[in-house]
Structures are given as structure tokens and as C-alpha cells.
Amino acid sequence: MQTEYRLRREALMSKIGNGTAIFRSAPMAVMHNDVEYTYRQDSDFFYLTGFNEPEAVAVLAPHHPEHRFILFVQPKDRDQEIWTGYRCGVDAAKELYGADAVYPIAELDEKLPQYLEKADRIYYRLGRDRTFNEKILQHWQILMRTYPKRGTGPIAIEDTSPVLHSMRLIKSEAELLLMQTAADIATEAHNHAMGMTAPGRYEYEIQAEMERIFRLRGGMGPAYPSIVASGNNACILHYIENNRQMQDNELLLIDAGCAYGYYNSDITRTFPVGSKFTPEQKALYEIVLAAQKQAIAQIQPGNPYNLAHDTAVRVLTEGLVELGILKGDIDELIESEKYKPFYMHRTGHWLGLDVHDVGVYQHGEDKPQILQPGQVLTVEPGLYIVPGTQPAEDQPEVDPRWVGIGIRIEDDVLVTDTGNQVLTAGVPKEVADMER
Ligand code: GLY
Ligand code: MN
Ligand code: MN
Numbered sequence: 559m560q561t562e563y564r565l566r567r568e569a570l571m572s573k574i575g576n577g578t579a580i581f582r583s584a585p586m587a588v589m590h591n592d593v594e595y596t597y598r599q600d601s602d603f604f605y606l607t608g609f610n611e612p613e614a615v616a617v618l619a620p621h622h623p624e625h626r627f628i629l630f631v632q633p634k635d636r637d638q639e640i641w642t643g644y645r646c647g648v649d650a651a652k653e654l655y656g657a658d659a660v661y662p663i664a665e666l667d668e669k670l671p672q673y674l675e676k677a678d679r680i681y682y683r684l685g686r687d688r689t690f691n692e693k694i695l696q697h698w699q700i701l702m703r704t705y706p707k708r709g710t711g712p713i714a715i716e717d718t719s720p721v722l723h724s725m726r727l728i729k730s731e732a733e734l735l736l737m738q739t740a741a742d743i744a745t746e747a748h749n750h751a752m753g754m755t756a757p758g759r760y761e762y763e764i765q766a767e768m769e770r771i772f773r774l775r776g777g778m779g780p781a782y783p784s785i786v787a788s789g790n791n792a793c794i795l796h797y798i799e800n801n802r803q804m805q806d807n808e809l810l811l812i813d814a815g816c817a818y819g820y821y822n823s824d825i826t827r828t829f830p831v832g833s834k835f836t837p838e839q840k841a842l843y844e845i846v847l848a849a850q851k852q853a854i855a856q857i858q859p860g861n862p863y864n865l866a867h868d869t870a871v872r873v874l875t876e877g878l879v880e881l882g883i884l885k886g887d888i889d890e891l892i893e894s895e896k897y898k899p900f901y902m903h904r905t906g907h908w909l910g911l912d913v914h915d916v917g918v919y920q921h922g923e924d925k926p927q928i929l930q931p932g933q934v935l936t937v938e939p940g941l942y943i944v945p946g947t948q949p950a951e952d953q954p955e956v957d958p959r960w961v962g963i964g965i966r967i968e969d970d971v972l973v974t975d976t977g978n979q980v981l982t983a984g985v986p987k988e989v990a991d992m993e994r
Pocket of ligand 1: 813
């Protein structure tokens with residue numbers, strides 16, 4: 559992997575010319591009343607270094623004669639390490655992470671200027687740590703004050719995201735291997751969950767079994783709080799209490815993914831708690847399934863990003879009209895967003911080091927992102943007949959037989975040279991496979 563990180567740094571350096579890029583690690587793990595929660599490195603920082611400790615800064619200075627990659631890290635400290643865990647330290651970091659120079663983080667203010675004073679700009683993304691932002695701005699201010707003496711120095715700060723995140727949007731072979739493993743583990747967990755679901759069981763039993771598999775297979779854990787939502791709970795998009803006892807004749811919606819080697823999967827399946835769909839559940843399920851399949855068919859290199867969403871909206875709207883839940887002309891219903899009480903979210907998002915991964919969706923109005931090989935995105939249409947939904951004035955009252963049904967089907971899809979590949983195809987979704 560060290561070669562991979564180096565290639566990423568080289569690629570970024572080739573794009574920033576005479577600039578110097580500064581990256582801050584994620585801050586210390588969150589503490590609640592002296593209990594420390596799991597540390598998660600900042601994704602940009604990890605993407606470029608593979609280094610997963612807090613209190614670190616990485617600098618890329620492509621124009622510097624000796625040091626192009628510089629790391630500032632926490633020094634070895636036996637007493638501290640007993641409490642907060644292993645630190646790589648200054649000496650080993652050079653060897654292990656391939657930095658040209660490594661300093662203790664306490665020397666940042668002293669050492670940083672030499673990497674900035676010949677740069678024409680600073681690439682830095684203002685982060686949540688305002689004190690650190692302020693530190694960078696102060697360095698900049700001092701360099702600009704002394705600019706006349708040198709005639710060199712950064713005359714601008716540029717956000718690194720547009721350059722770096724367009725790189726992160728296209729996954730390498732190494733990244734795709736990790737993503738496929740994250741998908742495979744979650745696939746196993748979903749299949750296991752489907753097998754154990756039964757009336758009388760609690761949502762948390764399913765959650766516990768799935769998350770057991772995530773760790774058992776070497777995953778870091780859930781990619782996001784697992785959603786195990788039975789009955790009406792499926793209509794709450796971010797339901798995470800997972801504490802209800804499941805009943806016969808209900809659906810169970812599971813939205814759960816695994817993090818593996820920092821990469822994520824994100825899968826949703828909806829199926830009967832008991833053995834069979836009710837006719838209403840089945841009718842809505844078939845619409846969502848058709849919408850999802852047709853949306854996935856639009857994931858092709860050269861297609862605009864929005865096409866999958868627009869396709870899903872059309873299939874869902876047509877289905878709702880067929881069932882009498884909406885009435886009117888399909889185009890007008892779509893134009894006036896009359897489907898939105900039943901389908902209120904987007905059909906997907908980029909997936910990678912972050913679950914909602916970085917990368918732009920459009921390059922300005924009416925200029926969508928065009929799909930390219932190596933991009934990975936989710937396709938996740940749904941229908942939610944939320945209790946208490948007031949239809950628009952010109953629309954019928956919702957027949958009570960539909961109320962409380964919530965369905966989503968979500969897969970992770972890689973854009974390939976010739977079309978797409980569904981990374982999560984191992985979890986069934988056909989009607990016949992969801993019934994037992
Ligand atoms: N589970 C988060 C999402 O589907 O976007
Ligand atoms: Mn999801
Ligand atoms: Mn998702």
C-alpha cells in the first residue's frame with residue numbers, strides 16, 4: 559500500500575505546481591466523561607498517507623529541493639502510550655510512511671515556514687478545528703508581511719478539495735479490492751439477517767448479528783449507524799433505535815453497511831418479517847424494485863449522474879399512479895414533485911472512504927457530472943407511505959391500506975468501461991427470494 563499512497567501524493571503534487579498543501583489529521587478521539595471513543599482518521603489525510611494517528615500534519619511541497627513529503631507526528635511517549643495507545647513516533651514514521659522529513663508535532667510552527675516561503679499558494683481546506691485554521695492563517699499573514707524581502711511566497715490560499723476530491727472520486731484497483739471486501743462482508747451479514755428474521759424477534763437482535771459479522775470478518779464495524787426498521791419505523795429514514803419487537807405481516811427494512819480498511823459498503827433490503835408479502839407490500843415492493851433496476855441500467859460511462867435519479871423518479875411515479883396513490887399526468891406529477899411525499903430523498907451518492915463520499919455531482923446548473931469508469935455510487939430508490947401524510951390539494955387521500963409501508967432497495971455500483979458492476983449483487987432482491 560505504501561506505493562499506492564506515494565502515487566496518490568505524486569498525482570496531487572503534479573496538480574498543485576508550486577503550491578504547498580497542508581493536511582491536518584482528525585483531532586483526538588472524542589471523549590465523553592473520560593471515556594474515549596474509537597479514533598477515525600480524516601479521509602483526505604488517510605488517502606494520502608495511510609497514517610492513522612491523531613495530532614499529525616502532512617505537508618506536500620513539490621517545489622522543495624529536498625523534502626516533498628513532510629510529516630509532523632506525536633513523538634514516542636511511554637507514559638502517554640500506556641493510556642492512549644501505540645504511537646509510531648518520529649523515527650519509525652520516516653521509514654514506515656515514506657516521508658522525506660518527519661518532525662515532532664510541537665515543531666510545526668518552527669519548521670512549517672521553510673516549506674511555504676517559496677510556494678506560490680497554500681492548498682488548505684479550512685477545517686472544523688478553528689484554532690488550527692487560525693494557525694495556518696497566521697503563518698500566511700507573516701509570510702505575506704515578509705513577502706517584499708523575498709519576492710516569493712504564497713499569495714493565496716486555495717481549498718484543496720476540488721483537486722483532491724476529483725482524484726478520490728475515481729477508485730484505483732487497490733481501493734476497489736477493499737470496497738469489494740466491504741461489500742462482501744455486508745452481503746454475508748444481510749443474508750444472515752434475512753435468514754434469522756421472524757415474528758417475535760427484536761430489531762436489535764438482527765443488528766447485533768450483522769455487526770458481529772462485520773467484526774468477525776475483519777471489518778472495522780458498521781459504516782454508519784445500522785438501521786433495522788420494522789413496520790412503521792421503515793418510514794423514518796434515519797431510524798436507529800432498533801428496539802422494537804417485529805410482528806408478522808410487517809416488513810423489515812435493513813440499511814446496514816460495513817467499513818473495511820477505511821472503505822465502506824452501504825446496502826438496504828426490505829422483506830417480510832413473516833413468510834409472505836401482503837398484496838399491498840408486494841405491489842409497492844415491485845415498483846421500487848423496477849425503479850432500482852432501471853436506475854442501475856443507467857449507470858454507464860458517459861451518462862449524466864442525474865439520469866439514474868430521474869429514471870427512478872419516473873418509474874416510482876408511474877407505479878404510484880397505477881396504484882391510485884397519485885393521479886394525473888406523469889410528466890406534470892414529476893414536474894410539480896407530487897411524488898415527494900412518498901419519495902423524499904435522492905437515489906444515491908458517491909461511496910468510498912466516506913459513506914457519502916466526496917466528489918461533485920454537477921459542474922454548475924445543467925452541467926451534470928458525467929459518469930466515468932472507477933466511480934462507485936449507491937442506487938437506493940424507495941417508497942414511504944408515512945402515517946399522517948397530507949396529500950397535495952389535487953391528489954387523493956391515501957387509502958389506509960398503504961399507510962405505514964416503507965421500502966428501500968440499495969446497492970453499491972461501480973462504473974466500468976462498458977457499463978456497471980453491482981458490488982452487492984450477492985444479496986437477493988427478487989420478490990420470490992424475499993419470501994420464505
Ligand atoms: N445509510 C446511509 C445512506 O443510505 O445514505
Ligand atoms: Mn444506506
Ligand atoms: Mn446510501
